[in-house]
Amino acid sequence: MIELVVHAAVLVGLICAALLVIHFRDLLSAAIAFGIFSFLLSLEFYILQAPDVAIAEAGIGAGLTTAIFIVAIRGTRRMEEEVEE
Amino acid sequence: MNMSKIVRSAANLLFPFILVFGFYIVLHGHLTPGGGFQGGAVIATGFVLMFVAYSYDFITGCIGAESLHTTETIGLLLFIVTALVALGFGVTFFTNWMLDVGPVLNNPVAYGPNPGDLNTAGFIPVMNLAVGIEVLGALSVIVLYMLSGTKEEI
Numbered sequence: 001m002i003e004l005v006v007h008a009a010v011l012v013g014l015i016c017a018a019l020l021v022i023h024f025r026d027l028l029s030a031a032i033a034f035g036i037f038s039f040l041l042s043l044e045f046y047i048l049q050a051p052d053v054a055i056a057e058a059g060i061g062a063g064l065t066t067a068i069f070i071v072a073i074r075g076t077r078r079m080e081e082e083v084e085e
Numbered sequence: 086m087n088m089s090k091i092v093r094s095a096a097n098l099l100f101p102f103i104l105v106f107g108f109y110i111v112l113h114g115h116l117t118p119g120g121g122f123q124g125g126a127v128i129a130t131g132f133v134l135m136f137v138a139y140s141y142d143f144i145t146g147c148i149g150a151e152s153l154h155t156t157e158t159i160g161l162l163l164f165i166v167t168a169l170v171a172l173g174f175g176v177t178f179f180t181n182w183m184l185d186v187g188p189v190l191n192n193p194v195a196y197g198p199n200p201g202d203l204n205t206a207g208f209i210p211v212m213n214l215a216v217g218i219e220v221l222g223a224l225s226v227i228v229l230y231m232l233s234g235t236k237e238e239i
Binding site: 051052054055056058059060063064067068070071072074075 | 110118119120122123126127129130133134136137224228231232234235
């Protein structure tokens with residue numbers, strides 16, 4: 001029962017984090033939300049009995065990709081601008 | 086330019102623990118989940134945390150891209166030389182030659198559920214260490230070159 005509750009909470013958190021990535025106009029916030037998404041995804045891999053993939057996802061997805069996005073934001077602008085149709 | 090003092094203090098505090106955890110994953114690669122690539126990625130995450138927290142000039146003053154290139158090359162050379170030594174014993178390329186030579190990494194594997202023994206599996210721990218060193222150098226140097234392209238006036 002407790003596994004089912006944790007699993008459902010992780011899945012709901014994944015969807016919320018993915019929606020937040022689209023919602024934020026501040027790109028630094030979006031990068032952090034993407035890091036949270038990757039962390040929850042690695043938790044989901046661990047629940048699904050794949051600890052090997054979970055370690056790789058936590059290292060590459062939550063660590064390196066977020067750092068690369070932050071470096072890219074440091075080199076460009078922080079706020080996303082409205083696109084004119 | 087450096088990040089704020091909060092980010093720098095947190096990076097300083099977390100850096101040694103990330104390194105220890107990464108090397109734990111690398112060295113236990115033949116016993117537990119993980120291995121060379123995963124452990125190397127975790128160690129590279131620690132290095133990249135320092136790269137993001139400090140300025141590019143400070144980082145290149147401390148470590149430099151050249152030493153990271155050397156790290157990557159050492160990992161690759163260790164991997165391929167360990168595989169090539171098998172040819173000297175008259176067996177095929179990539180044969181696990183350490184199982185027959187000396188007492189190092191040569192314990193028999195215990196039967197049944199057991200906590201695991203680091204001193205097993207022949208040259209597989211050596212290969213894991215080589216892959217870990219190589220991935221550490223490669224992933225760090227990628228982010229270091231990305232960081233070199235950012236402007237400094239932000």
